Amino acid sequence: MKKTVLTIFALMLGVMFSVSAGAQVKTHSVWTNNHGLVIDDASNHCEYTILNSFDMATSWTEPTPGYAAQAHFRGVSKAEGFTHFCGNHFYEFSLNNSVGTDSDTIKGYWDVYRDGVLMCSSCAGNAYGMGAPVGNYYKLIIDDPFSATDWAYVGYIDQRKDF
Secondary structure, eight states, rough: HHHHHHHHHHHHHHHHHHHHHHTTTEEEEEEEEOOEEEETTTTTTEEOOOEEEEEEEEEEEOOTTBBBBOEEEEEEEEEOOOOOOOOOOEEEEEEEEEEESSSEEEEEEEEETTTTEEEEEEEEEEEOOOSSTOOOOOEEEEEEESSSSEEEEEEEOOOOEEE
């Protein structure tokens, strides 16, 4: 009888630990420090490839039973235009509300600022390639409902932590 009770107790502990390990939250964090690739401006239809002070920090969790997905993203950059029409601008891309994540993608609604002016408020977009190793690039593509083109913020991953 004592062996049976101990066996059942051991099995229950094993099940509890396997369930809690399976429900473990997966969290990721990625940074870019001055390694921007491109910014596309949906408002003035300019593509910027000369980028100064291009920085991004993001962290997100993958959804698991009992844990909703959460994400934070902020990218800023000074962009230099080739023409007078495009000009030099300061951009900020920030996640307003996340609606879904996985190991590689953050889906949500984003705010885009140009020179401190809100250009696209709560616009739908996706950050792709976030699960890539250091040295690879990621893309943030945001749909502007008032433009035929999209906003884009593309840079290289300089650092990452996954836990």
